[in-house]
């Protein structure tokens with residue numbers, strides 16, 4: 206069976222010999238022209254027309270009130286959490302099944318992550334687990350829920366949309382509003398993904414995208430803070446750009462702030478990529494649909510596809526194997542044959558720096574970690590150019 210899967214992927218990508226990567230960027234538009242413009246004008250750093258243009262393009266695309274381009278998704282998450290009022294000593298609830306950046310951003314705020322389970326269908330934060338934790342372990346406080354055991358405040362909830370598939374975001378929004386707790390959406394993997402026609406990252410006050418080299422579009426390194434309240438955009442931008450007061454020559458800064466702004470040279474790549482994002486997404490979806498049809502004939506393998514009401518970007522296509530030994534065998538054979546496949550991350554709660562972090566029952570996440578495999582998911586050049 207593994208041979209059949211490997212041959213199918215080689216056929217799909219029309220590549221019989223060379224390595225097939227998990228996800229490779231494509232530069233088919235005006236990337237070179239825009240980069241040359243940066244060099245020719247010398248505007249390579251944090252001032253320049255591409256930064257503003259990229260922010261506008263992402264704002265329009267996602268339908269948020271505003272977007273602030275920054276150096277990477279991890280910084281965007283840290284900013285989102287701080288701007289949401291997360292303070293040292295607070296607790297922030299997230300899912301154990303995520304990339305390490307989700308928990309690191311919480312730690313960078315001096316807060317502590319609380320790891321909850323995923324739901325099996327979406328792989329994202331389980332609303333059931335969230336509700337049970339809030340009801341069982343916390344009580345309402347003056348400023349949001351507080352942990353009964355220690356009196357620590359639960360300052361925010363960070364659900365993550367795994368591989369571009371929407372988590373049960375509407376249920377999570379309503380639990381957060383019932384409990385009066387801030388929601389920060391880690392939509393790092395979800396540019397071009399929707400839940401009931403609403404772009405992911407636009408459900409909380411703040412959401413986050415990443416444009417790392419392995420993402421649906423890339424700026425080399427980069428991220429975006431999505432802001433859903435028009436009144437918060439200026440103050441967020443101010444804090445992300447050293448809190449400098451506008452003046453032609455004087456250096457006045459009015460608070461401790463970050464230097465998180467994305468350089469123009471990275472935004473130039475982003476602008477070029479946004480111009481054909483829809484084509485990239487269409488190509489990735491076509492690849493995913495071929496996988497869906499192929500795996501439909503292999504009952505012991507589950508291909509993760511859109512659930513009703515969700516439209517994902519198929520950033521990384523994922524399959525669920527029967528068990529860990531079937532997963533390990535596929536990983537061994539596919540990678541050995543030059544077809545890149547990857548297991549999901551280790552649970553964050555198992556990493557050494559988070560081994561003492563608070564956690565709940567994680568049995569669904571543990572099962573997913575043992576069985577899920579990402580398979581090659583790049584857009585295909587032939588479908589775009």
Ligand SMILES: Cc1ncc(COP(=O)(O)O)c(C=O)c1O
Nearest residue numbers: 277278279304306393415417427
């Ligand atoms: C779920 C998730 N959160 C956060 C990040 C952080 O983004 P960056 O690598 O741009 O810092 C990433 C990706 O890299 C991610 O996959």
